[in-house]
Amino acid sequence: MGNIVLLDELTINQIAAGEVLDRPANAVKELVENSIDAGAKHITIEIKNGGKSLIKVIDDGSGIKKDDIFISFERHATSKIRRLEDLENTYTMGFRGEALASIVSVSKVTMTTRTKEDELGTIVHAEAR
Numbered sequence: 001m002g003n004i005v006l007l008d009e010l011t012i013n014q015i016a017a018g019e020v021l022d023r024p025a026n027a028v029k030e031l032v033e034n035s036i037d038a039g040a041k042h043i044t045i046e047i048k049n050g051g052k053s054l055i056k057v058i059d060d061g062s063g064i065k066k067d068d069i070f071i072s073f074e075r076h077a078t079s080k081i082r083r084l085e086d087l088e089n090t091y092t093m094g095f096r097g098e099a100l101a102s103i104v105s106v107s108k109v110t111m112t113t114r115t116k117e118d119e120l121g122t123i124v125h126a127e128a129r
């Protein structure tokens with residue numbers, strides 16, 4: 001029997017998370033960048049215990065369509081590009097689709113979102129297992 005194994009998906013995501021988020025402030029940065037990319041005019045940030053107990057970012061941007069909520073937590077899931085060539089005309093702060101996947105792999109996430117077309121919003125709790 002050899003010694004080499006393929007890592008499971010959670011471990012892969014947690015290792016990747018270490019590159020995106022080496023401290024809570026990085027999660028704040030990623031979330032605020034998403035708010036800006038969503039066209040938010042107002043962004044509210046609430047932090048407890050240096051971001052270790054709570055990071056809450058509220059924005060008045062586009063929101064996320066119901067059909068996009070679950071996939072938004074997957075690694076490499078983005079609404080901002082489709083292919084490499086798009087990078088030449090991409091002016092968003094993020095495009096790698098890694099922030100939400102990284103954050104959810106190392107924390108408990110609650111997302112509350114509504115688009116202007118929707119009458120009702122959605123609340124999703126996500127955590128890795």
Ligand SMILES: Nc1ncnc2c1ncn2[C@@H]1O[C@H](COP(=O)(O)OP(=O)(O)O)[C@@H](O)[C@H]1O
Pocket residue numbers: 030034035037038059061062063064072077078079080094095096097098099100101
């Ligand atoms: N605050 C937000 N408002 C609206 N959409 C959001 C917000 N945060 C995340 N999203 C959506 O979730 C997707 C995944 O976010 P993220 O993992 O940060 O990847 P990226 O920003 O690189 O696309 C984004 O492409 C966007 O469509």
Ligand SMILES: [Mg+2]
Pocket residue numbers: 030033034093094095097099100
């Ligand atoms: Mg992002």
